[in-house]
Amino acid sequence: MRALIRPDWAGDSTMKRTRHTAEQIIRKLKTAEQLIAQGKTVADVCRVIEVTQPTYHRWRQQYGGMQAEEAKRLTQLEKENARLKKLLAEAELEKAMLKDLAEGNF
Template structure:
């Protein structure tokens, strides 16, 4: 994101920036809306937190499945 803004400020067209970064205009727009006012450290922290959140959600889903299976087994006994 910062690279794109720097390239545009240096006088490159948006098309040249998209080609240099090898992204679509939609991707650049999404990056701007998602990470627009963030510094790179903040964006890295956000990405790290999102990854941790996804990992924890998977753990909870696995535990819920285990509980559900144990309940089904307990019904049979």
């Protein structure tokens, strides 16, 4: 019988996947800024705040310099924008169907 040897990167991740709220992200970014100011490297900071380096850089790009209230408002606006886009798509579809019915192409 052959034993399968799995590489280190094959699904045995040591970091748990979680979704962070905007407030949690901002809190972690502030902690990271403090640690970097103390002379820690980005790799060390990422270990402390328990995220990967790409996640840290993406968060800095998206939430850098924001306050918690601004992040809440951003999340609300994104949800509202998604809802409005859905409503617009439904209205456009309905308009196209009515146009086809009016032309007799059914």
